[in-house]
Protein backbone atom coordinates (compact mmCIF):
# COMPACT_ATOMS: atom_id res chain seq x y z
CA UNK A 1 0.00 0.00 0.00
CA UNK A 2 1.02 3.61 -0.05
CA UNK A 3 1.05 6.43 2.45
CA UNK A 4 3.33 8.76 4.34
CA UNK A 5 6.17 6.21 4.22
CA UNK A 6 6.55 7.21 0.53
CA UNK A 7 7.47 10.76 1.58
CA UNK A 8 11.21 11.41 1.90
CA UNK A 9 11.00 14.86 3.47
CA UNK A 10 8.28 16.96 5.06
CA UNK A 11 8.40 20.46 3.55
CA UNK A 12 5.51 21.90 5.53
CA UNK A 13 4.19 20.23 8.66
CA UNK A 14 0.45 20.08 9.29
CA UNK A 15 0.91 22.96 11.77
CA UNK A 16 2.77 25.10 9.22
CA UNK A 17 0.08 24.36 6.65
CA UNK A 18 -2.63 25.58 9.02
CA UNK A 19 -0.61 28.65 10.07
CA UNK A 20 -0.26 29.60 6.41
CA UNK A 21 -3.98 29.26 5.85
CA UNK A 22 -4.83 31.39 8.90
CA UNK A 23 -2.49 34.11 7.71
CA UNK A 24 -3.98 34.11 4.20
CA UNK A 25 -7.48 34.17 5.69
CA UNK A 26 -6.66 37.28 7.70
CA UNK A 27 -5.21 39.11 4.69
CA UNK A 28 -8.09 38.18 2.41
CA UNK A 29 -10.74 39.05 5.02
CA UNK A 30 -9.16 42.50 5.44
CA UNK A 31 -8.87 43.09 1.69
CA UNK A 32 -12.49 42.12 0.99
CA UNK A 33 -14.02 43.92 3.98
CA UNK A 34 -17.56 45.03 3.15
CA UNK A 35 -17.80 42.72 0.13
CA UNK A 36 -19.01 39.23 -0.63
CA UNK A 37 -16.30 37.01 -2.08
CA UNK A 38 -17.04 34.20 -4.51
CA UNK A 39 -14.47 31.45 -4.07
CA UNK A 40 -13.77 29.26 -7.06
CA UNK A 41 -12.16 26.02 -6.01
CA UNK A 42 -10.16 24.31 -8.75
CA UNK A 43 -10.83 20.60 -8.44
CA UNK A 44 -9.48 18.41 -7.24
CA UNK A 45 -6.27 19.53 -5.56
CA UNK A 46 -7.61 22.75 -4.01
CA UNK A 47 -10.42 21.06 -2.06
CA UNK A 48 -8.60 20.88 1.29
CA UNK A 49 -7.14 24.36 0.97
CA UNK A 50 -10.45 25.91 -0.07
CA UNK A 51 -12.35 24.27 2.78
CA UNK A 52 -9.79 25.45 5.34
CA UNK A 53 -9.40 28.94 3.85
CA UNK A 54 -13.14 29.51 3.66
CA UNK A 55 -13.48 28.83 7.39
CA UNK A 56 -10.89 31.54 8.08
CA UNK A 57 -12.77 34.23 6.15
CA UNK A 58 -14.81 36.72 8.14
CA UNK A 59 -16.50 38.23 5.06
CA UNK A 60 -19.59 36.66 3.43
CA UNK A 61 -18.62 33.97 0.93
CA UNK A 62 -20.05 31.94 -1.92
CA UNK A 63 -18.46 28.79 -3.30
CA UNK A 64 -18.31 27.26 -6.74
CA UNK A 65 -16.16 24.58 -8.36
CA UNK A 66 -14.40 24.18 -11.66
CA UNK A 67 -12.36 21.24 -12.86
CA UNK A 68 -9.48 21.81 -15.24
CA UNK A 69 -6.91 19.27 -16.21
CA UNK A 70 -3.42 20.04 -17.45
CA UNK A 71 -1.72 16.86 -16.29
CA UNK A 72 -1.93 13.20 -17.14
CA UNK A 73 -1.26 10.57 -14.51
CA UNK A 74 2.47 11.41 -14.39
CA UNK A 75 4.49 14.22 -12.86
CA UNK A 76 5.10 16.34 -15.98
CA UNK A 77 2.76 19.01 -17.29
CA UNK A 78 1.48 18.20 -20.77
CA UNK A 79 0.51 21.83 -21.35
CA UNK A 80 -2.93 20.63 -22.41
CA UNK A 81 -5.64 22.48 -20.51
CA UNK A 82 -9.29 21.55 -20.70
CA UNK A 83 -12.41 22.31 -18.66
CA UNK A 84 -13.78 19.07 -17.26
CA UNK A 85 -16.52 20.70 -15.17
CA UNK A 86 -17.63 24.32 -15.47
CA UNK A 87 -18.98 26.64 -12.76
CA UNK A 88 -22.63 26.25 -11.75
CA UNK A 89 -23.30 29.98 -11.47
CA UNK A 90 -22.46 33.08 -13.55
CA UNK A 91 -19.76 35.32 -12.04
CA UNK A 92 -20.63 38.57 -13.79
CA UNK A 93 -20.39 41.45 -11.30
CA UNK A 94 -19.00 39.20 -8.55
CA UNK A 95 -15.79 39.63 -6.57
CA UNK A 96 -14.11 36.38 -7.52
CA UNK A 97 -11.19 34.70 -5.83
CA UNK A 98 -9.77 31.66 -7.59
CA UNK A 99 -8.35 29.17 -5.10
CA UNK A 100 -5.61 26.83 -6.28
CA UNK A 101 -3.35 24.40 -4.47
CA UNK A 102 -0.22 24.99 -6.52
CA UNK A 103 1.06 27.10 -9.39
CA UNK A 104 3.83 25.34 -11.26
CA UNK A 105 4.25 26.14 -14.98
CA UNK A 106 1.36 28.59 -14.58
CA UNK A 107 -0.46 27.16 -17.62
CA UNK A 108 -3.55 26.10 -15.69
CA UNK A 109 -4.01 29.36 -13.80
CA UNK A 110 -3.26 31.60 -16.78
CA UNK A 111 -5.77 29.78 -18.93
CA UNK A 112 -8.38 29.86 -16.19
CA UNK A 113 -7.91 33.54 -15.32
CA UNK A 114 -8.25 34.53 -18.98
CA UNK A 115 -11.34 32.42 -19.45
CA UNK A 116 -12.99 33.75 -16.26
CA UNK A 117 -12.09 37.36 -17.05
CA UNK A 118 -14.23 37.10 -20.19
CA UNK A 119 -17.26 36.48 -17.95
CA UNK A 120 -16.95 40.05 -16.57
CA UNK A 121 -16.53 39.60 -12.80
CA UNK A 122 -16.34 42.85 -10.76
CA UNK A 123 -12.87 41.73 -9.67
CA UNK A 124 -10.77 38.64 -10.19
CA UNK A 125 -7.84 37.58 -8.04
CA UNK A 126 -6.16 34.29 -7.32
CA UNK A 127 -4.93 32.69 -4.14
CA UNK A 128 -2.51 29.77 -4.35
CA UNK A 129 -1.32 27.78 -1.41
CA UNK A 130 2.00 26.78 -2.96
CA UNK A 131 4.05 28.66 -5.53
CA UNK A 132 6.85 26.88 -7.39
CA UNK A 133 8.32 29.81 -9.39
CA UNK A 134 11.32 27.82 -10.68
CA UNK A 135 9.01 25.91 -13.03
CA UNK A 136 7.13 28.88 -14.48
CA UNK A 137 6.61 28.82 -18.27
CA UNK A 138 4.13 31.66 -18.56
CA UNK A 139 4.00 34.97 -16.75
CA UNK A 140 1.55 34.89 -13.86
CA UNK A 141 1.79 36.43 -10.39
CA UNK A 142 -0.76 35.08 -7.91
CA UNK A 143 -2.31 37.79 -5.71
CA UNK A 144 -2.00 35.66 -2.57
CA UNK A 145 0.60 32.96 -1.93
CA UNK A 146 0.75 30.72 1.13
CA UNK A 147 4.28 29.39 0.69
CA UNK A 148 6.92 29.55 -2.03
CA UNK A 149 8.54 26.14 -2.43
CA UNK A 150 11.57 24.74 -4.29
CA UNK A 151 11.33 22.61 -7.43
CA UNK A 152 10.57 19.27 -5.75
CA UNK A 153 7.73 16.88 -6.47
CA UNK A 154 5.34 17.44 -3.59
CA UNK A 155 2.24 15.61 -2.41
CA UNK A 156 -0.24 16.02 0.42
CA UNK A 157 -2.77 18.62 1.51
CA UNK A 158 -4.73 18.00 -1.70
CA UNK A 159 -1.74 17.48 -3.99
CA UNK A 160 -1.58 14.07 -5.58
CA UNK A 161 0.63 11.73 -7.50
CA UNK A 162 -1.51 9.54 -9.79
CA UNK A 163 -4.54 10.35 -7.63
CA UNK A 164 -2.89 9.31 -4.38
CA UNK A 165 -1.59 11.04 -1.22
CA UNK A 166 -4.10 13.92 -1.25
CA UNK A 167 -5.19 13.03 2.28
CA UNK A 168 -1.80 13.62 3.92
CA UNK A 169 -2.25 16.62 6.27
CA UNK A 170 1.27 17.92 5.50
CA UNK A 171 3.17 18.77 2.30
CA UNK A 172 6.01 16.37 1.58
CA UNK A 173 8.48 15.41 -1.13
CA UNK A 174 7.62 12.10 -2.77
CA UNK A 175 10.41 9.51 -2.90
CA UNK A 176 11.67 9.30 -6.47
CA UNK A 177 11.43 5.47 -6.44
CA UNK A 178 7.66 5.87 -6.32
CA UNK A 179 7.48 7.48 -9.76
CA UNK A 180 10.80 6.30 -11.26
CA UNK A 181 9.24 3.59 -13.42
CA UNK A 182 6.66 5.86 -15.05
Ligand code: PRP
Nearest residue numbers: 043044045070071103104105106107108
Ligand atom coordinates in the same frame (compact mmCIF):
# COMPACT_ATOMS: atom_id res chain seq x y z
C1 PRP B 1 -2.36 20.54 -10.60
C2 PRP B 1 -2.65 21.67 -9.64
C3 PRP B 1 -2.85 22.83 -10.55
C4 PRP B 1 -1.94 22.57 -11.70
C5 PRP B 1 -0.70 23.41 -11.56
O1 PRP B 1 -3.58 20.05 -11.04
O2 PRP B 1 -3.78 21.41 -8.85
O3 PRP B 1 -4.18 22.92 -11.01
O4 PRP B 1 -1.64 21.17 -11.66
O5 PRP B 1 0.20 23.17 -12.58
P1 PRP B 1 0.63 24.22 -13.70
O6 PRP B 1 0.92 25.54 -13.03
O7 PRP B 1 1.86 23.60 -14.28
O8 PRP B 1 -0.49 24.32 -14.71
P2 PRP B 1 -3.80 18.63 -11.69
O9 PRP B 1 -3.94 18.80 -13.17
O10 PRP B 1 -2.75 17.68 -11.19
O11 PRP B 1 -5.25 18.23 -11.16
P3 PRP B 1 -5.77 17.99 -9.66
O12 PRP B 1 -5.92 19.35 -9.01
O13 PRP B 1 -7.08 17.32 -9.87
O14 PRP B 1 -4.75 17.14 -8.95
